[in-house]
Amino acid sequence: MHAFSHGTSSTPTAVAVPPALSLPVIEAEFPRHLHPYWPRLQENTRSWLREKRLMPADKVQEYADGLCYTDLMAGYYIGAPDEVMQAIADYSAWFFVWDDRHDRDVVHGRPAAWRRLRFQLHEALDSPREHLYHPDPLVAGFADSVVRLYSFLGEKWNARFARHFHAVIEAYDREFRNRTSGTVPTVEEYLQLRRLTFAHWIWTDLLETSAGYELPAAVRNSSVYRRAALLSQEFAAWYNDLCSLPKEIAGDEVHNLGISLIHHEGLTLEGAVTDMRQRVEGCVTEFLEAEEELDEFADSLADGSVRGKELSDAVKSCLGNMRNWFSSVYWFHHESGRYTVDSWDDRSTPPYVNNEAAGES
Incomplete structure (x- = not known):
């Protein structure tokens, strides 16, 4: 099967999905959408990465569009106001850069650098305005993202986001x-x-900023909402593991569902891949059931009052974007340069990272 990539130019190009990773149900039943702000989003996030010194300017120029970070978010938070969409996209790009720094600190044996960054991020999360000019671009960029995200909803939402990201x-x-x-x-x-490392509840929290509505705890914590989310x-997360398994085995990684299945459950590589595919496909099947239940729940919230109608609409917005996440994640894995390991000069070193300097300043 093929999709049309929006990631690197204004002219769509066909992207082939390897048979082992193909999910016909996604291609058939989860139409792909893209936020209309996407072209500006891509341009602005490129500029933000340069301005915040999160990636060297030459790497931004060469790799940023092909990494498709903005595509991933623009395919998810449909309906978000442009300002919200931009803040989420920049935060997402920051998250990927942070993930790369973490990886380089592991690879190069830099526990002191990682420990320092860990505590600085905790501090920036609680007092972001005080860290906007931090000497480490990763801390300053995070603070900038958090200040913007904290401006959209109320203090309770901000506190929840902080609690969830401290855990991440x-x-x-x-x-x-x-x-x-x-x-x-x-x-297990x-x-x-x-x-936590995939930040399940962070991306779910951001559904509310997209909807422009802070959901009450009774709705967020209901079994029907939490199940769909x-x-x-x-x-x-599991599809990411399925796509990443070969390179992570080659790189002696320890964090992948397939690796845990092989190491602790005694599965062969083929058996682990089969198990992971079943789990991934099961998520899709169960979501289609949960989607119907949450849609009915949202209808029940429309009790004839203005507030009831607003709440119902907000839940439906969040549900629609939960659905969008499936197609956006699926195609991202086949379009982003982040996963084209076989084309790298060094399979152990992503070409878009500043490998020498990361974590050393």
Whole structure:
């Protein structure tokens, strides 16, 4: 099957999906959408990465569009006001750069640099305005993102976002320790950790900024809302693992669902791939059921009042974008230069990272 890539030029190009990674149900039942602000989004995020010194200017020029970070977000948060869409896209680009810094700190054995960054990010999350001019561009860029994201909804939403991201930072630290010690987590340990390192609840929180509405706890914490949200995120995390498994085995990684299945469950590589595909496909099937239930739940919130109608519409907006996440994640993995490992000069070193300087300033 092919899709049309929007990632590198104004002229769409066909992208082939390897048979082992093809999911016909996504291609058939999850139409792809793109936020109309996307062309400006791509241009502005390029500029932001340069201005915040998150990537060297030459690497931004050569690689930023092909990495498709803005495509991923523009295919997800449909309906978001342009300002919100831009803030989310910049934050997402920052997240990928942070993930790369974390990886380089592991690869180059820089525990002191990682520990310093970990504590600085915790501090910036709680007082972002005080860190806008931090000497480490990664901390300053994070602070800039957080200030903008905190401007859209209320203090309760901001506190929830901070609580969720503090947990993400600590999960990255657990991953750092696992990788440096060669510890492969059990399947259950990995699934719990993955929900944090993939930032399931962060991307779910941002659905509310897209809808322009802070959902009450009774709705967010309802089993029907959480089930649909979790399934969309689990699909994304596990599909990422499926696509990344060959390169992560080659790189002696310890964090991948397939690696945990092989190491702790005694599965062969083929058996692990089969298991992962079943889990990924199961997420899609279960989401289609959860989607109907949440849609009915949203209808029940429209009680004839203005507030009820607004709440119902907001939940439907969040649900629609949970659905969009499936197609956006799926095509991102086949269009982004982040996954074209076989084309790199050095399979262990992404060409878009500043490998020497990362974490050393």
